[in-house]
Amino acid sequence: NAGVTQTPKFQVLKTGQSMTLQCAQDMNHEYMSWYRQDPGMGLRLIHYSVGAGITDQGEVPNGYNVSRSTTEDFPLRLLSAAPSQTSVYFCASSVRVGGQETQYFGPGTRLLVL
Amino acid sequence: GENVEQHPSTLSVQEGDSAVIKCTYSDSASNYFPWYKQELGKRPQLIIDIRSNVGEKKDQRIAVTLNKTAKHFSLHITETQPEDSAVYFCAARNSGTYKYIFGTGTRLKVLA
Numbered sequence: 001n002a003g004v005t006q007t008p009k010f011q012v013l014k015t016g017q018s019m020t021l022q023c024a025q026d027m028n029h030e031y032m033s034w035y036r037q038d039p040g041m042g043l044r045l046i047h048y049s050v051g052a053g054i055t056d057q058g059e060v061p062n063g064y065n066v067s068r069s070t071t072e073d074f075p076l077r078l079l080s081a082a083p084s085q086t087s088v089y090f091c092a093s094s095v096r097v098g099g100q101e102t103q104y105f106g107p108g109t110r111l112l113v114l
Numbered sequence: 115g116e117n118v119e120q121h122p123s124t125l126s127v128q129e130g131d132s133a134v135i136k137c138t139y140s141d142s143a144s145n146y147f148p149w150y151k152q153e154l155g156k157r158p159q160l161i162i163d164i165r166s167n168v169g170e171k172k173d174q175r176i177a178v179t180l181n182k183t184a185k186h187f188s189l190h191i192t193e194t195q196p197e198d199s200a201v202y203f204c205a206a207r208n209s210g211t212y213k214y215i216f217g218t219g220t221r222l223k224v225l226a
Contacts, residue, residue: 031212042120042203042218043158050212058213059115090157101146101207103214105157 002026004106006091012112013081021076021109023091029104031094032074033058034066036087037108043090049074081113116141118206120217128225133191135220137204140185145209147180147187152201152219161202162189166209194224 007022025032033048035058045058049068063085065077074093078085088110094103119138127133139147145166150158164171164178164187171178175194180187191198204217 033212033214035216040123040218043205043216045213045215048212056211056213059215101148101163102160103148105159107157 004091004093004104006089006106006109008109009107010110010112012114013078014114015082017081019078019081021078021089021091021111023074023076023106024072025074025093025104026072027093027095027104028071029093029095030071031103032068033092033103034064034074034076035090035092036060036085037090038087046076046089078111081111083113085111086113087111116144116206116208116213116215118204118215118217120204120220122220123218124221124223126223126225127194129194129196131194133189133194133198133222133224135189135202135204135222136186137188137206137217138184138186139206139215141206141208141215142185143208143210144206144215146207147178148205148207148214149176149178149189150203150205152203154200158203191222194222196224196226198222199224 004025034046035043044060047066049055091106148163151161152158177190201219205214
């Protein structure tokens with residue numbers, strides 16, 4: 001299993017540009033999430049999904065869209081990039097089995113908006 | 115809204131000493147409390163977790179305690195080693211949704 005994969009690893013955008021951060025997992029996990037990590041602020045939840053076709057907002061959803069058409073993929077779209085969206089973005093997936101739960105993170109995407 | 119407070123933000127200990135990191139959560143519906151370790155430039159990785167029906171859990175040198183009444187949970191690392199140096203995050207998960215709320219992290223430095 002590849003686990004949770006994210007592309008690209010690094011991206012530079014100009015203000016106003018749009019782009020999609022890709023996230024995929026091959027563990028058949030129901031739950032997937034997107035977080036952003038900024039210095040001194042920990043991980044903040046952007047959007048999450050509890051299954052294909054179901055998404056919901058997290059703490060900081062403004063400026064981002066998501067969709068979950070398959071169990072495997074959970075792309076994050078930046079509609080019109082702003083410098084405030086400069087951050088490291090982590091995708092994560094998890095599953096609960098027999099009362100045990102483990103959230104696996106992808107390697108991250110470092111985004112710089114100029 | 116829901117939040118998780120984490121203290122201290124930085125912690126330096128001598129090798130072999132113990133380290134304690136504390137978190138407080140606000141959402142009464144939280145029932146799952148994981149701890150993650152993140153090394154520089156790497157992704158967060160789960161190191162230990164605890165559910166709301168358990169008061170303490172131990173795994174070798176690390177342990178987590180939970181006080182549901184006070185909405186506190188803590189990470190304890192004994193016999194610290196240089197490789198324990200990293201940023202540690204606590205989190206709380208709401209039982210009715212899939213929302214994880216993270217603390218702001220503790221940078222642990224173990225001095226040799």
